[in-house]
Each structure stands twice: as C-alpha cells, then as structure tokens.
Amino acid sequence: MDPARIPVIVGVGDVRSGRAGEPAGPREPLDLITDAARAAIVDSGSPALGCRIDAIHAVKTVSWSYDDLPGLLAARLTLPSPRSSTSPIGGHWPAALLDRIGDDIAAGRSSAALLVGGEAQATMTALRKSGTDPASLGWESAPGGPPAFDPADLGSPAMQRAGLIVPTRVYPLFENRVAHESGLGPGESLTESARMYSAFSELAAKNPVSWTSEVYSAKDIATVGPGNRMVCEPYPLMLNAMPFVDQAAAVLVCSLAVARDHGVPEDRTVYLWGGAGATDPVDILSRNGFGTSAAMTDAVQQALSRAAVDASALDIVDAYSCFPVVPKLLTRTLGLRGDVVPSVTGGHSFFGGPLNSYTLHSIAEVTRRLREDGGTALVHGNGGYLTYQHVVLLASTPHPVGYVGDPEPAQLTAQAPELVAGYEGRAGIVTSTVEYGRDGAPATGFVVAHTPDGRRLAGHTGAEEAAALSAFAHTPARSPIGRSVHVTDRDGVLSLRF
Template identity: 55%
Template structure:
C-alpha cells in the first residue's frame, strides 16, 4: 500500500453561531465557513499543513449565493488551488465530495483538500424580519448575493402539475406507504418515529454544536400541541427539519504520507476508505413504489461490498434525517436492531438542519468519535426526495486495498409509472397524506392512486377530502393505503370520495 495514495482525514471543525436573534448580530455564511476551516486546520495539530492545500470543494450554500466559495476561502487562506468545485443543492453532496477527494488523492491529483459547507438561515431570517438587506450590511455580493433558484428546483413537470412539490408533502407519502407495508397503523407508525427521534434528541442534547440541545420524550415529539403543531398527518413539527440555523463545518483531507511528513499525530488520523452513490428517478411520481428507497439500498450495498464489511461491523452510523422515514429506511437496510439510534449528531430536528451541509457535520463528528474508539463509521447522505444517495466509510485503520470508493453515482430507476391526466373513475390509493394550516386544521390532501388498468393518478384535494382523510387516519387510526376511491382529475386538482 502506497502511503502517498491513501486518503486520510486529519482535521475537522464545526460550529454554531448563536447571536441574540437581531439583524445586528447576524453572521454571513462565508464567515461561518472560515471559522470552521480555521478550526479544522487547528485540529490537525500541524498548522503548516494548510500551506499544502491545493483543492477546496464547497457544498452549496442556500441562505446566500456565492459564485465561487472555494476561491473566497482560498483567498483568505492565501493558497493556490489546482482543483475546486461548488455543488448544487442536495444533502448527498458532503459525502459525495469527500469520496471525490479520496479518489483524487488515491490517483495522485490532489495533495491536500478541504470540504466545506455552511448556512446562516437564522441570520437571514432575522435580517429579513427587520427589513435589512444583507448585501447592504456588508455581506459578500461580488461574487455572491441573494440566493437564486431555477424552475427545475421546484420538481418535475408532473410534480408541478400535481402540486406535490414540498418536502412536507412528499416525505410523508413515503412514510405512510412504508408504515402500511410493515403492517403499522398510523398510531404505531407515529410511535415508532417518536421513539427514534426521542433517542436522537438525547444525542443532540450532548452535542456542543446542536441547535436545540434538549432531550425530549416520545410524548413531547409525537403529541400534537400548541408548540408542536400538525404539519402533516404523520409528522408533527418536531419531526420536521429545522433549517433556521447558523452552522458550518469543514474537513481537511490529505494523503497518509503528507500527514506524516507534516507531523500529524497518528491518533489524529482517520482513514477515508471511500464510499458509493446511487440516484433514483428525480420525478417522484414516476417511481414504481413509495415504500422503498432503491437508491439508498444500492449505495449502502455497494459501499459495504467494496469495503468487504457487514453492517454489524459498523461502530457508528449517521443517517441523514430530515424526516423519520430516511433513518427508518437506512435502519431497515442495515438490519439494525429495534431501538437502534442511527445518528452521531441528533438529526435535523434537534442538531439542526443546515440544508445541504448537514452530513459534513456528521463526517466531523464521526472523525472525532473514531479517534476515541476503534472501528468503522458509516455516514449516509440524502439529496432530493430519496433521490440522490451517497455513503462514505471511515475507519481507525487503513483498508488493505487503500481507497476503495467510487464517487460516481449509479442509476437505479425502475420502470417508470404511467401517469395519466384527466382520469375519472375508481382507483386504489398507493399513498396519501394530509397537510395542515398553522391553526391545525386539515388544509390539503395529496393522493397518489393506481387505476384499475395499472396507470397512476396524482394530485391534491382540498379541505373537504383533507378533513375526511384526517378523520380516517388521525381519528379512526386507519391507513388510507389500499383504500378504494372514486376520483376525478382536473389539471392535478382531484375530487375524491371513498368508495362505499
């Protein structure tokens, strides 16, 4: 094994910034990222190593736009880059970029690299409420400025027609389909998620960077109240990601030879074995089923197979956890025991949800945990709607084959469903959910149904059917999946009644 081609993590840093909630105490994402970078460099114990940086890769910052964040960081550090990139939006990118850096080092293209990411959505929110323009307050505008989005960020044409676009509408569709397939009624599904998130909150309560470091009981999390309003039928507010945070993270990676030459202590070195990725059809409504995540399964299996390890060999697991369905699906795939806690951070609801960069914090924490313990850690990262999946494996020991990852994602989309428009007739619900207004009243229902000839109809129904569906699920404690309905589709607006 050539030490010059073995990638290792030598420094990590992550932080939160808690001002007083006013526009005057707001902080720019770039400043947060630079603080994390400086912490990662200090964490190496070899400050001179930063002079060898020749690559910086940035996870997309959503709260403020930077045309070239790596260049801004490099300028502040006084280093010249031979390689850099900025990702698009997507929570899978921290793991993918780390995997890419590992391959670049293994192939001799990079000497030392940083992977960075950060969000200041709490600061942006405070400034917006105060009517303060961040650009006029000194935030970077060239290159940079307010965030921008493309129409593609809103979802596919079919998703836009159906009005099924937001995370709070889509992830519950997967949750309710999975619960039904496992024989769980709505109360049992809610309890499963609440129990897991209670354990997550206990982890966050001990983490110095957690945004909401308070341990909560399953009852706190699963019971609707004035402080825990209904967002969807299966997820009260405390089961939804908390994006209004000011958090940043950075990881410094180099070759084993470079680390040793720079004087990095052996107990600071964590081996980046590598990982694997997969991508499903970005059009959620074209996917064949809603109770499974083929891309997640493919990414996990490819990574474990390439490393020749089994799930029981993993000392630490961190699941991307914007909603409970994601860690539940990862736990299913890994065969984790009931009551397992697949997080090192505490999840988006309690640690905080700094959008695309969440899993970079998990990489930082996994590195710290491995330094204190022996074993292998798996960090899972999710982008889109269970669309883009990437996992990476870290260890206290070198893999006998050095870097064993593959950062290129494989496509696992099955035969797409045939979505039809203008349908009128009977159908069977494949999955459905209710969303609520801020007062807690049923507002809309989102329905995906199969026609008798195997086609699919998808759309939204108004308050009347949302109330009916709420009564079925939340009052009668019965799943809507598998129910027969009469429906009429008009441009994605559905008139729906349960068959008698």
Template identity: 50%
Template sequence: MDPESRLAECSDLYAAFSVIAEKNPYSWNGRARTATDIGTPSPKNRIVCEPYPLSMNAMPFVDQAACIVLTSLAEARERGVPESDIVYVWGGAGAEDSVDILARNSFGRSAAMEHALDRAMNAAEIGVEQLDVLDVYSCFPIVPSLATRHLQTPTSLIPTVTGGHSSFGGPLSSHSLHSITASVREIRGGKKCALVHANGGYLTYHHSVLLSGDQHPLGYVSDPEPAVLQSDPPHRVPVEDGDLVVETVSVEHSRQQEPNQAFLVALDEHGRRVAAQTAPGDTASAHALSLYRSDPAREIIGSTVTVDIIEGNIRVRSS
C-alpha cells in the same frame, strides 16, 4: 404497520436523536425530549404536512458550518498529525434515482439509497455488525427508517451521531459535513468504523462513505461515481372520476391545525398511476385522506377512495 404504530416508532427514534443532540455541544437545540412530546400534535408542535409534526421536520434556520481537511496519508504524517488522530476513508458509493418521483417503482423504499449503502458495505467486505457509528440523513424520519430497515441494524445502533436535523439542526447541504466531522471525533474517541449517508432532493441523490481509525487491508475499496438507476413504474395517466387505490398521500395542515389540502398518488382500476390534489380549503376531502381521522388506526395506504374531478382538483366522494 398502522399509522399509530408508525408514529410511535418515529417518536421513539427522534427522542433517541434528541438525547444524542443534548450531548453534542454544537447542537442548535440541545434538549432531550420525550417521545410523547415529539409525537403529540399541539399548537407549538403542529402538523405541517402529514405524517410528521413540526418536531420531526428539519430545522434549516440555523447558523452552522463545518470543515473537513482531506489529505494523503503521506501528507498527514509529514504535517505531524498523530497516528491516533488519522481517520481513514475506506471508500464510498453513490446512486441516483429518477428526479421525477412519479417515475419511481415504489414509494415504500428507496432503491438508490439501498444501492449506495450496499455498494459501500460490499466493497469493504463488512457487515452491519462491524459498524459502531451510523449517521443517516434525517430531514424526516422516513430516511433513517428506510436505511435501518434495509440494513437491519440493531436497535442499539441509533442512526445519528449529530443528533439529527430536528434537534442538532439541518443546515441544508452542509449537514453531512457535520455528520462526517462528528464521526471523525467518535473514531478518534475509540470507535472503529463509521458509515455516513447523505441525501439530496426527494430521496433522489444518495452517497455513503465508510470511515475508520484503521487502514482497510485493501486500501481504498470503492468507486465513488454514482450509479444512475432505471425504473419500470406503472403507466401514468390523467386522473378521472371513479375509484382509486391509494399508493401514497400527504395532507398539508393549516395553522389552525386542520387538514387543508391533500396530495395523492394512486392507481386506477387498470393499475395505472395517477397524481392529483384536492382544492385548497376543501377540508372534507383533505380530512378523508388524512391519518388524523376519527379512526387513526385505519391505514389509508392501499385503501380505495372514490373521487370526482372538479376544476382540475379531486373531491373525495367516499373512502
């Protein structure tokens, strides 16, 4: 998918999120927005780090809290909780990827996320068609995009029940509590099964939980202990002058809306992985690695760039 198509996909997704946030009385910004408004860079919607404008970033400066009461079934009934209000935890699963992102196999998927989602679903013996509530951690569009791509969810199943980090609010570590409480309200309102995904770090720590208004036939069906995944990444070496094939890149923009500094992970001519950055203020090099060039449809990922090393930074000679 080329950068323009990917931006349009993210804009549509977060526009759908904002519609859900508008219906959520607990949202910090309950205003539905159009995909054009969300995806078009402007002084009020500036690019912070590519590829996302400000409206696709999490908003942590919010005053939000959530509380969950978890009891045994016997305790809930003894306390007089109506049967229609009881929500069952079917189970969950966790997985951890390498803390060092350069030690991961790929930047186009999250093996730990896939593992956490698959273990929970497989243990419950259900498929995605049995989910009618899905909430995926949404600090940036990449997280729900990776999850829905892996699960192959229908477009009608929007992967948020809160409205997402950028519209509902991103109160750091408590966001997934809000997702669970919102899912509980949905189930009490008649929905059958909810899958909630939580993320920590740089797509490092993942956990998923399944909730339902009915007991699972097998009771609690999961092992919540996180699996620690192993990887076999390309050998890593210091960057040298020459040609590099771009694995992934992000470009930080200045408040004047210009590419200011690029951060690059690439493969050298021997297939070894290198990580490098351009010097702050080297706008020419940052622009050469930016999605927002004269030809925005041109894919930078997988392209070859020629670099020189200058005082520990790279300068892009050609791309």
C-alpha cells in the same frame, strides 16, 4: 500500499452562531465557513499542513449566493490558487464530495483538500423580517448576492400538477407507504419516529454546536399542540427538519504520506475507505414505488461490497435525518436492530439542518468518535426527494487494499406505471398525506393511487376533501393506504369518495 495514495481525515471543525432562542449578531455564511476551516486546520495539530491544500470543495450555500466561495475562502486562508469546485443543491453532496476527494488522492491528483459548507438561514430570516439588506452589513456581494431560486427545483411538471413541490409534502408519502409495507398502523409508525427522535434530542443536547439543547420525550414529540403543530400527516413540527440555523463545518483530508510528513499522530488519523452513490429518477411519480429507496439500497450494498464489510460489523451509523422515513429506511436497508440510534449529531430537527451541508457535521463528529473509540463507521447523505444517495465508510484503521470507493453514482432506471391525467373512476390509494394550515385544520390532501388497470394517478384536494381524508384515518385510527375510492381528477385537483 503507497501512503501517498491513502486518503485520511486529519482535521475537522464545525461552528454555530447563536442558538434556538438565543440569536447572535448577523454573520454571513462565509465568515462561519472560514472559522470552521481554520478550526479544521488547527485540529490537524499541524497549522503548516494548511499550506499543502491543493483543492477546496464547497457544498453549495443556499442562504446567500457566492459565485466562487472556494476562491473567497482561499484568499482568506492565503492559499495560492487551489483547484476548486462548488456542488449543486443536495444533502448528499458532503458524502459524495468526500468520496471524490478520496478518489483524487488515491489517483494522485491531490495530496490535501478542504471540504467546507455552511449556512446562515436563521440570520437571513431575521434580516428579511427587519428589512435589512445583508449587503449593507458588508456581506460579500461581488461575486455573490441574495439567494437565487430555480423553479426546476420544485419538481417535474407532473409533480407540480399534483402539488408535490416541497419536501414537507413529499416525504410523508414515503413514510406512510413504508409504514404500510412494514405492517405498522399510523400510531405505531408515529411511536417509532418519536422514540428515534427523542434519542436524537438527547444526542443534540450534548453537542456543543447543536442548534437546540433541550431533551424531548417521545410523548413530547408525538403530541400535537402549541409549539408542535401538525405539518403533514404523520409529521408534527418536531419531526421536520429545522433549516433556520447558522452553522458551518469543514473537513481536512490529505494523503497518509502528507499526514506523516507533518507529524499528525496515528491516533488522530481517520481513514477514508471510500463509498458509493446512486440516483433514482428525479420525478417521484416515475419511480417503481414509495415503500423503498432503490438508490439507497444500491449505494449501501455497493459500498459494503467493495469494502468487504458486513453491516453487522459497523460500529457507527449516521443517517441523514431530514424526516424520520430516511433513517428508518437506512436502518432497514442495513438490517440493524430496532433500538439502534442512527445518528451521532442529533439529526436535522434538534442538532440543526443547515440545508445541503448537514452531513459535513456528521463527518466531523464521526471523526471525533473514531479517534476516541476506534471502529468502522458508515455516514449517509440524502438529496432531493430520496433521489440522490451517497454513503462513505470511515475507520480508525486502514483498509487492506487502500481506497475502495467510487465517487460516480449509479444512475438507476425504473419501470413505473403509466401516469394518467383526467381520470374518473375507482382507484386504490397507494399513499397519501394531509397538509395542515397554521390554524391547525386540514388544508390540502395529497394522494397517489392506481387504477384497476394498473395506471397511476396523483393530485391534491381542497380543504373539505382534506378534512374527509384525515377523518377517515382517525375515526377510527386506520390507514387509508390500500383503500378503494372513487376519484375524479380535474387538472390535478382530486375529488375523493370512499
């Protein structure tokens, strides 16, 4: 194998500013990203290696807009005109971009690249509440400025009609269907989630750049009450991502030849074997079902197959964990034991969920663990509504044939049932959830159902119907999934009668 065509991670850095309950002075995302990038270069053990960087790839920052974040970072690092790119929105991009960098090095298009990302959403929230314009504090605004909003990010017209427009509403639909297909009742599924997230909180408490430092028991996480209100069944607040954080991370990747030229010790070198990605239909209502992720299954199988590795041989698995259903699906896809903790950081709820760049922190921590203990790791990224999936394999030793990844995702199709609007009649509930208001009362129900002739319908309810849907699920404890109801659909607003 040609060392000039073997991609390796040689430096990682991640930082936070402030912490939950301990706010720090306002710092813009670019400042945090610059600190992380400099830390990654220092971590390589060869500051001169930074001068070899010929590409900077940025995961899109959401809390503050930059027209050319890589260019601003290059100026701060005094790098002469590296190639650059900035990703679209999506939590899969850290893994996908790392795979792209590996492909570039393997093809000889690059010899050293920097992958960066970061957010200052905690600071932005505080500044917004105080009426302070970040630009008045000297934040970069030419180019750049306040974050922009694209209505298309809400979802398809059919999803918007049904009210399925934010992650907190959509992911519970997957969770409840997965539990149903796994033969778990609502209580058993919640217990599984709470146990996993309790273990996540223990990991986060040990991580110096995590947003929280408190360890929570499974009972703490599963119990609804002050500070842990129900958001959308079955997820109380502690089972939701925490995006209001100030965190950034950076990863320095180069060829093995460059690493050796700069004296990077072999035990500080982590090999990027490569990965794979897949994309499901963007509209969740046009997918085959809600109990699996075809894209996740495809990405995992392709990555392991190309590397000729069995899931049982993985020493480390880190799952994207915006909501419990995502790591649950990954562990099921990999066939892992139920007691495996699929995280190295502590997940979005406790380590922190810096929007698109969370998985960069996972890559940094996995790199540290592989340096210390050796082995093989799989790092997973998830974007959209379980839409975009990408995994990468990292190891303390080289793969026998070098880089074996493919940064281009497979575009999957589906043969979903026909979506019907304005339906009235009997229907079977495929999946559902109930959203609660801040007063602790059911506010809106969301239902996906199928008609007797196999068509699909979706919509949302008013507060009275939401309360009835919730009451059905709790008195006695049972899942409404699979139950037959009478449905009346009036422009996406559903009336239900069990």
